[in-house]
Amino acid sequence: MSGSHTGAEQRVVVVGAGIAGLAAAHRLLGRGARVTVLEASERVGGKLLPGEIAGARVDLGAESMLARRPEAVALAREVGLTDRLRPPATATASLWTRDALRPMPKGHVMGVPGTAAALAGVLSDEGLARIGQDAELPRTEVGDDVAVGAYVAARLGREVVDRLVEPLLGGVYAGDAYRISMRSAVPQLFQAARTHTSLTEGVREIQARAATAQQTGPVFMGIEGGVGTLPLAVAESVRARGGEIRTGTPVTELRREPAGGWRVVTGERELRADAVVVAVPAPAAARLLRAEAPGAAAELAGIEYASMALITLAYRRAETDLPAGSGFLVPPVDGRTIKASTFASHKWGWIDEENPDLTVLRTSVGRHGETEILGRDDAGLVEVSRHDLKAATGLDATPVATRVTRWQDGLPQYPVGHHARVSRVREHLAALPGLAVCGAAYDGVGIPACIASAYDAADQIHGEVPHDVRDVTATR
Numbered sequence: 001m002s003g004s005h006t007g008a009e010q011r012v013v014v015v016g017a018g019i020a021g022l023a024a025a026h027r028l029l030g031r032g033a034r035v036t037v038l039e040a041s042e043r044v045g046g047k048l049l050p051g052e053i054a055g056a057r058v059d060l061g062a063e064s065m066l067a068r069r070p071e072a073v074a075l076a077r078e079v080g081l082t083d084r085l086r087p088p089a090t091a092t093a094s095l096w097t098r099d100a101l102r103p104m105p106k107g108h109v110m111g112v113p114g115t116a117a118a119l120a121g122v123l124s125d126e127g128l129a130r131i132g133q134d135a136e137l138p139r140t141e142v143g144d145d146v147a148v149g150a151y152v153a154a155r156l157g158r159e160v161v162d163r164l165v166e167p168l169l170g171g172v173y174a175g176d177a178y179r180i181s182m183r184s185a186v187p188q189l190f191q192a193a194r195t196h197t198s199l200t201e202g203v204r205e206i207q208a209r210a211a212t213a214q215q216t217g218p219v220f221m222g223i224e225g226g227v228g229t230l231p232l233a234v235a236e237s238v239r240a241r242g243g244e245i246r247t248g249t250p251v252t253e254l255r256r257e258p259a260g261g262w263r264v265v266t267g268e269r270e271l272r273a274d275a276v277v278v279a280v281p282a283p284a285a286a287r288l289l290r291a292e293a294p295g296a297a298a299e300l301a302g303i304e305y306a307s308m309a310l311i312t313l314a315y316r317r318a319e320t321d322l323p324a325g326s327g328f329l330v331p332p333v334d335g336r337t338i339k340a341s342t343f344a345s346h347k348w349g350w351i352d353e354e355n356p357d358l359t360v361l362r363t364s365v366g367r368h369g370e371t372e373i374l375g376r377d378d379a380g381l382v383e384v385s386r387h388d389l390k391a392a393t394g395l396d397a398t399p400v401a402t403r404v405t406r407w408q409d410g411l412p413q414y415p416v417g418h419h420a421r422v423s424r425v426r427e428h429l430a431a432l433p434g435l436a437v438c439g440a441a442y443d444g445v446g447i448p449a450c451i452a453s454a455y456d457a458a459d460q461i462h463g464e465v466p467h468d469v470r471d472v473t474a475t476r
């Protein structure tokens, strides 16, 4: 990579081979750049990790992709996975609340209903009655940003937040609804809150727009073999397009070259690049940017992360009698240990078909700031999972295999003001040509959002290096 190069190719180093870094590399190669991806760990994929339990293929990290935005499904198609895209086999799920599994209400936006009736069965009578006040209350100002929990509780009452918004948001961010930014995490609701006095009225309008747009097809999509196979396929495509991926190569320093471009330090070696895409979690990005962009680094260092663990359990199917549906979420207010369970064999037809004698499911534990539970050893996490599963579903069989996957600092938190923080990061970086950041810390933690941020980063640096400049470097 160092030394001269011929032609007008832009030489780009991508730091991090999670889905964001790989998507950026893929995009840049498509634009004719020469790309090297440097990954600290021994594998690509980051939070996407395919694995195995009792011979069954499963995801040990992220397991589903939002299909209502195009990026993830489109990338899967581009890298040859069209035939392996699979919608969930069931769209029904439950809430384990007030001592029973209750059908997950439909007709809400991140837990906020268009009408009180939509939450019947989940909320107490008082909780349902409180929703009606939304239509009469004076306007609740949201300013530049507001916590989802505070705003929704002010309009519709705390019960909507505690029993529905919190577990739904927690499922995505592993965070606290009373801290999470409405602007960053649920922009649709933020927009509705700005334009409507009544939040339920705003939600009904969102629903009407969705109906007019005739959004059809599954909301989520999986991949046969696991969504963990997506980064593997993207990596293969990156290599097929001439890109290089080096694993086991942590980047330790980024330095601007006096004559333009960047010096990328990895242990003993150094690479030269016209541009760098930093696609690593915020704490790692902060370390890399400290020397050249201390302002951005300080902002990034302030982004907090939540840790969690996934406990995957495989049972003999003959001994397992689970309720129907894809699993359940657990509101923290109910005081249970697990925060969710996914019945993988129900949710994904391919797992069911490949393993007719097994029932595979998983639970998750750990929310932002909850450290005690993750201090338990693997056996302890399996034990609390089995305890809660028995209480929720009656499942009392002994699993034939268990697997605990810990995700230390797995999910960035988006508290109130996150949007402004990200804008400040970008303002600091605007002074540095040939440098862009992307990934879960910025504009959304979901797979499609990470891919979108990667494309933005790739487009930003690609557009930045004019052809004549690249030609000059090429002839040096």
Ligand SMILES: Cc1cc2nc3c(=O)[nH]c(=O)nc-3n(C[C@H](O)[C@H](O)[C@H](O)COP(=O)(O)OP(=O)(O)OC[C@H]3O[C@@H](n4cnc5c(N)ncnc54)[C@H](O)[C@@H]3O)c2cc1C
Binding pocket: 015, 016, 017, 018, 019, 020, 021, 038, 039, 040, 041, 043, 044, 045, 046, 047, 048, 061, 062, 063, 064, 065, 066, 249, 250, 251, 252, 279, 280, 281, 284, 308, 310, 407, 410, 411, 438, 439, 440, 441, 445, 446, 447, 448, 450
């Ligand atoms: C348990 C869990 C379940 C999830 N489930 C879902 C889900 O079902 N659906 C969904 O859409 N999203 C889900 N998410 C969120 C989503 O998976 C992540 O936000 C997303 O995959 C992050 O991708 P990324 O590329 O930004 O970062 P990462 O996946 O964190 O990748 C960053 C990469 O950078 C590498 N790196 C770090 N430092 C350096 C360095 N100095 N030099 C070189 N490399 C470095 C890391 O090793 C890593 O491979 C889940 C997240 C977790 C933790």
